[in-house]
Amino acid sequence: MSSLLSQYGWNSHFEQHYTHFFNQGLEAGRVTAINGFNHTIITNNGPSAALLAGTLTNSKETWELPKVGDWVVFKPYDDQCIIIDVLPRQNAISRKLPGKSSQQQVIAANIDAALIIQGLDRDFNLQRLQRYLQQIYQCRIQPVIVLNKQDLVDDPEVYRQQVLALGYNCPVLLTNALDHQQLSDWTSHYLQPRKTFALLGSSGVGKSTLFNALSGTDIQKEGSVSTFNSKGKHTTTARHLVMLPNGSMLIDSPGMREFGLTIDEDEGVNFHHPQIEELSAKCRFRDCTHQQEPGCAVIAAVEEGTLSTTVYRNYLKLIREQYHYQASIMEKKRMEQQFGKLSKQINALRKKRKY
Numbered sequence: 608m609s610s611l612l613s614q615y616g617w618n619s620h621f622e623q624h625y626t627h628f629f630n631q632g633l634e635a636g637r638v639t640a641i642n643g644f645n646h647t648i649i650t651n652n653g654p655s656a657a658l659l660a661g662t663l664t665n666s667k668e669t670w671e672l673p674k675v676g677d678w679v680v681f682k683p684y685d686d687q688c689i690i691i692d693v694l695p696r697q698n699a700i701s702r703k704l705p706g707k708s709s710q711q712q713v714i715a716a717n718i719d720a721a722l723i724i725q726g727l728d729r730d731f732n733l734q735r736l737q738r739y740l741q742q743i744y745q746c747r748i749q750p751v752i753v754l755n756k757q758d759l760v761d762d763p764e765v766y767r768q769q770v771l772a773l774g775y776n777c778p779v780l781l782t783n784a785l786d787h788q789q790l791s792d793w794t795s796h797y798l799q800p801r802k803t804f805a806l807l808g809s810s811g812v813g814k815s816t817l818f819n820a821l822s823g824t825d826i827q828k829e830g831s832v833s834t835f836n837s838k839g840k841h842t843t844t845a846r847h848l849v850m851l852p853n854g855s856m857l858i859d860s861p862g863m864r865e866f867g868l869t870i871d872e873d874e875g876v877n878f879h880h881p882q883i884e885e886l887s888a889k890c891r892f893r894d895c896t897h898q899q900e901p902g903c904a905v906i907a908a909v910e911e912g913t914l915s916t917t918v919y920r921n922y923l924k925l926i927r928e929q930y931h932y933q934a935s936i937m938e939k940k941r942m943e944q945q946f947g948k949l950s951k952q953i954n955a956l957r958k959k960r961k962y
């Protein structure tokens with residue numbers, strides 16, 4: 608494979624799945640931008656415009672169609688490319704669709720680490736941070752926590768300590784997106800060449816500012832990627848994958864104010880935390896929820912003082928939220944079933960009375 612594609616993160620996983628398409632004479636590329644039907648992909652010969660083949664859109668669900676970060680196979684056609692298929696993803700950032708509790712939306716694919724950003728001005732919220740962490744771990748992606756706007760508070764280290772007290776083994780960084788010198792220091796440390804990083808966080812935390820500062824471009828000024836939301840606030844709407852000067856890649860994504868817990872209904876409630884996962888293995892019951900079960904290693908660790916009460920209390924808050932969310936899905940399903948029965952009865956009645 609060309610050195611350009613390997614700079615964009617091509618690896619043996621994709622190589623293996625590509626062989627079959629290579630034999631059909633198809634080329635490979637990576638999606639770097641999507642704007643409606645228009646895709647931009649990186650090919651052996653640099654960037655190119657691309658469209659989806661009709662057979663692809665007809666045969667796939669929305670979440671399976673190419674997203675930014677996906678590796679695709681295509682056929683050149685005039686000065687465009689026609690995308691024929693998507694190579695299996697190594698992972699994807701997904702979220703539950705607002706309002707449609709059981710459906711998934713894929714935001715970006717093939718991510719090496721997610722930068723979860725909170726602003727220290729008014730966005731800082733440990734509960735929301737944990738929700739992001741749970742979702743990212745669920746997607747099997749490494750998180751990096753970024754506390755931005757550190758210039759707006761007196762003692763930013765206090766906030767960092769609160770995050771560290773949650774006990775996740777991931778880097779917690781303090782940033783000022785307006786301070787380019789500081790940014791270039793942590794870029795060289797945390798953003799490695801050929802790796803892909805996604806920016807996540809609520810609206811206004813500084814994702815675009817960070818993206819522009821790190822990439823040295825101004826996506827918003829280039830137009831077409833911003834709109835005004837209902838509150839008349841400027842907000843990011845498009846997704847881009849951009850290569851940074853040091854060879855790492857960054858994906859910007861729209862404000863995800865509704866980023867919620869996505870739970871597989873069959874999977875049950877689960878909680879990703881290094882210490883709690885380790886202790887769970889020693890609980891008497893395999894499906895222990897660590898609340899009042901006998902032989903619970905988590906409760907024992909809290910009592911012995913080897914697991915901090917902060918970690919445990921935050922665990923309880925979060926799983927109660929998950930239970931609540933699952934209960935609401937079940938309730939909705941039950942209502943739909945009842946409604947289905949009712950409308951069948953009405954239809955039967957209608958036929959009988961002929962109205």
Ligand SMILES: Nc1nc2c(ncn2[C@@H]2O[C@H](COP(=O)(O)OP(=O)(O)OP(=O)(O)O)[C@@H](O)[C@H]2O)c(=O)[nH]1
Binds near residue numbers: 758808862863
């Ligand atoms: N003081 C200070 N202001 C910042 C910092 N980072 C971003 N801002 C400001 O915060 C505001 C919001 O930043 P954006 O980059 O637009 O936020 P966003 O996360 O991209 O927002 P959406 O596009 O709505 O998702 C802008 O006015 C930025 O100039 C920072 O580190 N310090």
Ligand SMILES: [Zn+2]
Binds near residue numbers: 897900902904905
């Ligand atoms: Zn337990």
